[in-house]
Amino acid sequence: xxxxxxxxxxxxxxxxxxxxxxxxxxxxxxxxxxxxxxxxxxxxxxxxxxxxxxxxxxxxxxxxxxxxxxxxxxxxxxxxxxxxxxxxxxxxxxxxxxxxxxxxxxxxxxxxxxxxxxxxxxxxxxxxxxxxxxxxxxxxxxxxxxxxxxxxxxxxxxxxxxxxxxxxxxxxxxxxxxxxxxxxxxxxxxxxxxx
Numbered sequence: 001x002x003x004x005x006x007x008x009x010x011x012x013x014x015x016x017x018x019x020x021x022x023x024x025x026x027x028x029x030x031x032x033x034x035x036x037x038x039x040x041x042x043x044x045x046x047x048x049x050x051x052x053x054x055x056x057x058x059x060x061x062x063x064x065x066x067x068x069x070x071x072x073x074x075x076x077x078x079x080x081x082x083x084x085x086x087x088x089x090x091x092x093x094x095x096x097x098x099x100x101x102x103x104x105x106x107x108x109x110x111x112x113x114x115x116x117x118x119x120x121x122x123x124x125x126x127x128x129x130x131x132x133x134x135x136x137x138x139x140x141x142x143x144x145x146x147x148x149x150x151x152x153x154x155x156x157x158x159x160x161x162x163x164x165x166x167x168x169x170x171x172x173x174x175x176x177x178x179x180x181x182x183x184x185x186x187x188x189x190x191x192x193x194x195x
Contacts, residue, residue: 051091058106058126075169
């Protein structure tokens, strides 16, 4: 018997993600949330007047890195209906008591586990885009450990101005920051299904 989604926000996120995937061919997989993922702590670290640090590694487009980073941040800001967060490359008001950051890596070479991005440095090897196909790995990190991670893949990503690019970032960010930890059973509800 199918399980009903009791949380309307979760149901809306699932519906929106499914609709976007059908329109643009974006696939999000390998989504995982550590038991330590806490949406309230996350919101305290990057919501309100605070900003969450974002690190963008790799560049599969013929675009300056600064332009790519700006497009990533803009698309991430549009995905805030799970946990409301503010994203920045160099946060003006970070929460120093919570060393959180988001690492996004375009076409990472040699990394198969997105959770390993929390250990990555700026010298991470990345591959060029193969005929518009892009793989984007992301991890929400606390120091060297992941709190959530996922992988998005899409074909025909025409660059930072394409609809597919925006949808890819949107879906990936939304999967990293749900309003409830999918593993949380404190309210008597079963864990949310993995995607």
